[in-house]
Amino acid sequence: MNDVLNIVTIICILVITISITLLLYRVVKGPTNPDRAVALDAIGINLMAAAGLVAILLPTTRLNDVILLIGILLFIGTIALAKYLEKGVIIDRDHD
Amino acid sequence: MLFAVFLPVLLALFIPLLSKWKDKIHTGFFVMLAPLAIFIYFVSFIGTDFEPVTQSYNWIPSLDISFDFYLDGLSLLFVLLISGIGTLVALYSAYYLHGSERLHEFYVYLLLFMTAMFGVVLSDNVFVLYSFWELTSISSFLLIGYWNFKERSRYGALKSMLITVFGGLSMLGGLILLTVETNTTSIQEMIAQADVILSSNYFGLIFTLIIIGAFTKSAQFPFHIWLPDAMEAPTPVSAYLHSATMVKAGIFLVARFTPIFSGSEWFFIIVSGIGILTLCWASYVAVRQTDLKGILAFSTISQLGMIMAMLGFGTKAAIYAAVFHILNHATFKGSLFMVAGIVDHETGSRDIRKLGGLATLMPISATLAFFGTFSMAGVPLPFLNGFYSKEKFFDASLHIDVANANLWISEVLAQAIPYLAVFGSIFTFVYSMYLVFGTFTGEKKLDQLPVKPHEAPIGMLISPIVLVLGVVIIGLFPNLFNNSFLAHTAEAIYGEPVVTDIHFWHGLIPAFYMSVVVVVVGAILAIIRKSWSGIYSFIPGKLSFNKVYDYLLDQSEKTSRKITNSYMNGSLRRYMILILSAIMVCTFTVIFLTNGFAWDTSDLAPITLHEVLIALAMAIAAISTIFTKNKIAAILILGVVGYGLALLFVLYRAPDLALTQLVVETITVALFLLCFYHLPNLRERTELTSQKLTNAVISIGFGLLMTVVAISSHSTKLFDTISGYFLETSHDIGGGDNVVNVILVDMRGIDTLFEIVVLGIAALGIYGLIKLRDKKGAE
Numbered sequence: 001m002n003d004v005l006n007i008v009t010i011i012c013i014l015v016i017t018i019s020i021t022l023l024l025y026r027v028v029k030g031p032t033n034p035d036r037a038v039a040l041d042a043i044g045i046n047l048m049a050a051a052g053l054v055a056i057l058l059p060t061t062r063l064n065d066v067i068l069l070i071g072i073l074l075f076i077g078t079i080a081l082a083k084y085l086e087k088g089v090i091i092d093r094d095h096d
Numbered sequence: 097m098l099f100a101v102f103l104p105v106l107l108a109l110f111i112p113l114l115s116k117w118k119d120k121i122h123t124g125f126f127v128m129l130a131p132l133a134i135f136i137y138f139v140s141f142i143g144t145d146f147e148p149v150t151q152s153y154n155w156i157p158s159l160d161i162s163f164d165f166y167l168d169g170l171s172l173l174f175v176l177l178i179s180g181i182g183t184l185v186a187l188y189s190a191y192y193l194h195g196s197e198r199l200h201e202f203y204v205y206l207l208l209f210m211t212a213m214f215g216v217v218l219s220d221n222v223f224v225l226y227s228f229w230e231l232t233s234i235s236s237f238l239l240i241g242y243w244n245f246k247e248r249s250r251y252g253a254l255k256s257m258l259i260t261v262f263g264g265l266s267m268l269g270g271l272i273l274l275t276v277e278t279n280t281t282s283i284q285e286m287i288a289q290a291d292v293i294l295s296s297n298y299f300g301l302i303f304t305l306i307i308i309g310a311f312t313k314s315a316q317f318p319f320h321i322w323l324p325d326a327m328e329a330p331t332p333v334s335a336y337l338h339s340a341t342m343v344k345a346g347i348f349l350v351a352r353f354t355p356i357f358s359g360s361e362w363f364f365i366i367v368s369g370i371g372i373l374t375l376c377w378a379s380y381v382a383v384r385q386t387d388l389k390g391i392l393a394f395s396t397i398s399q400l401g402m403i404m405a406m407l408g409f410g411t412k413a414a415i416y417a418a419v420f421h422i423l424n425h426a427t428f429k430g431s432l433f434m435v436a437g438i439v440d441h442e443t444g445s446r447d448i449r450k451l452g453g454l455a456t457l458m459p460i461s462a463t464l465a466f467f468g469t470f471s472m473a474g475v476p477l478p479f480l481n482g483f484y485s486k487e488k489f490f491d492a493s494l495h496i497d498v499a500n501a502n503l504w505i506s507e508v509l510a511q512a513i514p515y516l517a518v519f520g521s522i523f524t525f526v527y528s529m530y531l532v533f534g535t536f537t538g539e540k541k542l543d544q545l546p547v548k549p550h551e552a553p554i555g556m557l558i559s560p561i562v563l564v565l566g567v568v569i570i571g572l573f574p575n576l577f578n579n580s581f582l583a584h585t586a587e588a589i590y591g592e593p594v595v596t597d598i599h600f601w602h603g604l605i606p607a608f609y610m611s612v613v614v615v616v617v618g619a620i621l622a623i624i625r626k627s628w629s630g631i632y633s634f635i636p637g638k639l640s641f642n643k644v645y646d647y648l649l650d651q652s653e654k655t656s657r658k659i660t661n662s663y664m665n666g667s668l669r670r671y672m673i674l675i676l677s678a679i680m681v682c683t684f685t686v687i688f689l690t691n692g693f694a695w696d697t698s699d700l701a702p703i704t705l706h707e708v709l710i711a712l713a714m715a716i717a718a719i720s721t722i723f724t725k726n727k728i729a730a731i732l733i734l735g736v737v738g739y740g741l742a743l744l745f746v747l748y749r750a751p752d753l754a755l756t757q758l759v760v761e762t763i764t765v766a767l768f769l770l771c772f773y774h775l776p777n778l779r780e781r782t783e784l785t786s787q788k789l790t791n792a793v794i795s796i797g798f799g800l801l802m803t804v805v806a807i808s809s810h811s812t813k814l815f816d817t818i819s820g821y822f823l824e825t826s827h828d829i830g831g832g833d834n835v836v837n838v839i840l841v842d843m844r845g846i847d848t849l850f851e852i853v854v855l856g857i858a859a860l861g862i863y864g865l866i867k868l869r870d871k872k873g874a875e
Binding site: 010013014017018020021024027028030033036037040043044047050051054058060062063065066069070073076077080081084085 | 705706709710712713716717720724726728729732733735736739742743746747749751754755758759762765766769
């Protein structure tokens with residue numbers, strides 16, 4: 001049972017790493033910055049998955065924080081990037 | 097003696113208070129009392145049965161440095177000269193310097209100098225001697241630059257400072273070596289171990305370093321150039337420092353160390369050779385000078401050379417003659433400087449071409465100058481002391497003892513010295529005559545002088561009169577101080593009792609013929625001076641040691657500027673290249689020399705495929721960052737490296753690190769985005785291929801270095817890690833199961849505290865940078 005789980009997990013990790021590598025190609029190549037931003041977002045989601053798989057593999061529950069944190073940060077980061085690409089600023093000045 | 101040495105400096109503390117009354121009573125009259133008291137105190141030591149006196153006061157006993165004052169005949173001669181002429185100079189300056197000058201400064205420097213000089217001649221401890229020695233350099237610097245609004249004064253002060261401090265530091269090196277060799281700091285104990293020093297490996301170095309110190313201070317060839325420029329000082333200073341006292345400190349030093357060094361043959365070659373060279377060169381150049389004080393400055397240099405030469409001869413008679421001439425020179429040269437000062441004061445000019453025919457207008461000064469110059473020239477008259485010392489000099493130069501000389505140069509030098517002595521003395525005669533007759537006889541040129549000349553006030557004349565009286569008294573009674581005083585001085589230098597009678601008439605000895613030759617040839621040359629003075633445009637012509645000095649100073653400045661500019665070009669890139677290359681060269685050399693590279697694979701963990709893939713992704717991202725031209729793309733790709741690192745932390749079971757890394761990476765990316773909005777686009781890099789190549793070499797080399805170091809340090813495990821302790825005790829001691837956090841806040845809480853402080857400072861700094869702007873600077 002455990003052997004099967006391990007093998008499956010490792011295969012998943014490998015697939016995810018390949019996915020990250022392919023996304024990396026998109027980050028490097030572009031051609032536009034929004035492409036890169038989306039790719040980075042996708043890399044982040046892959047990271048969440050990878051962290052979860054590693055947690056199964058190790059096995060430990062301590063990496064659950066990491067997964068949640070990546071989720072929050074990704075959201076914030078992508079919003080910030082999107083705002084930057086659209087407006088050029090991330091934090092608006094007060095309108096007073 | 098301690099009190100005598102420090103009395104002037106104690107008085108100097110009160111001088112600024114006295115300046116309130118300087119309009120009523122000139123400060124000089126108060127100052128005069130200190131050297132006078134000291135003079136009287138030391139006169140009481142004179143006597144036929146004089147014995148050296150030692151007094152000791154602790155200063156730094158742990159370093160064997162104490163105020164050991166040692167009063168023997170040599171020190172006694174010098175302290176009497178310093179205090180005696182000091183009194184006269186203080187009196188003279190009271191009339192010379194006007195009340196509107198910054199008198200308190202002048203007298204503070206002068207008193208400081210007196211203390212320094214007393215300390216130099218009385219100290220038995222070499223380090224105390226050196227301290228006072230440098231104090232003379234500093235106070236002399238202050239006195240030469242007294243009229244600091246004049247550019248020439250500042251130049252002269254700087255020049256004398258550089259040269260004498262150069263010599264002083266060299267001397268310090270010699271003294272330290274002496275201390276190391278003999279294991280004592282006392283000069284007298286060093287003299288007792290003279291054979292140890294002579295046979296020491298460092299003897300050559302010790303001798304050279306100390307002699308350089310003495311030669312720079314006493315303005316010997318080729319270090320004489322500072323003395324003529326020091327003539328920008330007020331005349332009392334020139335008379336005191338640059339004729340009677342400070343320039344004799346080098347003579348004193350050579351005399352003091354004669355018992356040690358005279359055992360070496362080089363002592364004669366160097367000291368006599370340089371001395372006689374100085375004598376000839378300076379007396380030759382003196383004739384060319386047109387400034388009264390310039391003539392006197394070169395005259396001082398040549399006379400010092402003569403004394404130095406006699407010290408080098410090392411025979412009893414020569415040492416006695418040297419001692420005798422120190423006293424004589426102080427008397428006539430002091431008076432001559434004062435007369436030159438009077439002429440300057442009363443006519444407004446020191447240029448001998450503008451002066452002439454002053455004898456009828458200033459009869460007393462003319463008389464004084466007559467005695468001074470004729471004594472300096474060594475004219476055979478029975479009331480001039482200069483003649484005796486000159487005759488003794490000639491006599492000594494004929495009786496140099498080179499019987500046990502091993503070097504041919506000693507023989508040659510001994511043969512040449514009498515001729516050189518006569519040569520130098522002829523020119524001494526010429527400039528002496530030129531000085532006195534050019535100033536006081538001939539036609540009057542009153543229209544060229546800024547002030548209508550008249551005789552000086554009597555107060556100003558007292559000091560030169562006293563000195564000239566000294567000239568005449570020693571001239572008439574040359575044996576007056578012989579047994580009670582000068583014999584002790586010569587004995588202190590030579591080591592054995594030296595008794596020489598001096599008479600005006602020694603019979604028809606060769607020295608007398610030499611004097612006659614000097615007078616006759618000198619007189620002829622002086623009369624026809626105009627017809628041969630063209631020679632100076634050939635020798636030295638445009639060459640001079642001042643040019644060398646200026647050139648050296650100029651070049652050292654230029655060279656150092658060039659060197660500094662060659663690497664400090666303000667480019668950060670250049671500094672990074674230098675720093676990284678230095679680290680690389682040093683570390684690679686050390687690794688190579690110590691065989692530091694180690695390769696041990698015994699405890700390596702197996703590598704998994706996903707680790708390789710993540711590392712590969714990070715590497716691709718890192719490399720593509722370098723080649724990206726879009727700044728947003730660059731920062732996003734850098735973000736991939738950060739997230740990849742976080743993933744590695746996850747794989748290596750470091751959840752806390754992974755959490756922190758993720759947050760920090762995100763914030764960093766956001767901050768970059770914040771900043772980059774305000775920055776211009778990344779430029780197309782216009783670097784040359786060679787620059788790119790350098791960058792590549794440096795970065796690859798540094799990466800290689802770090803790799804090598806990491807591999808080596810991993811392969812070299814000298815002892816076990818202490819992490820086991822933390823794992824075991826984290827729960828029991830720290831009360832927590834998260835070992836990382838227990839280490840951060842319990843085991844090594846101090847680190848965490850200061851990391852917090854760092855963050856706080858950074859936050860405050862950013863706030864300050866943004867909010868606190870200089871409104872004016874922003875414009």
